[in-house]
Amino acid sequence: MDPNDYRSYFGLGAVYVDGLQRHIVQSHSDAIKNFKKAIELKPDLAEAYVGLAYASAQNQEYAQAVSAAQKAIQLRPDYPESYYTLGYAYFSADRYQEAVQPFRKAISL
Numbered sequence: 001m002d003p004n005d006y007r008s009y010f011g012l013g014a015v016y017v018d019g020l021q022r023h024i025v026q027s028h029s030d031a032i033k034n035f036k037k038a039i040e041l042k043p044d045l046a047e048a049y050v051g052l053a054y055a056s057a058q059n060q061e062y063a064q065a066v067s068a069a070q071k072a073i074q075l076r077p078d079y080p081e082s083y084y085t086l087g088y089a090y091f092s093a094d095r096y097q098e099a100v101q102p103f104r105k106a107i108s109l
Helices: 006-021 029-041 046-058 062-075 080-092 096-108
Strands: none
Touching: 006 029, 006 046, 029 046, 046 062, 046 080, 062 080, 080 096
């Protein structure tokens, strides 16, 4: 693996998230670590912020999840997954009213 290739870290993060969803992997920290490394290497990669937001919400790190999703929206305002993940972060944090608008935006895109 090339330690300077953001795609490697993004891919690893995505694999860990997939493993979390399938209940194969129990640790969110590996996904978070790899998404953060991808962001370090390519700070404009909205998809990495979405992955970081999702993994952070799953790990009950809601402030980090919301912040990462908002950054993804800033980078790619036309990317529905960014809005969905922001809604998911709010919903996971029991901030249901705040979750409504991002979910609606994701659907409208």
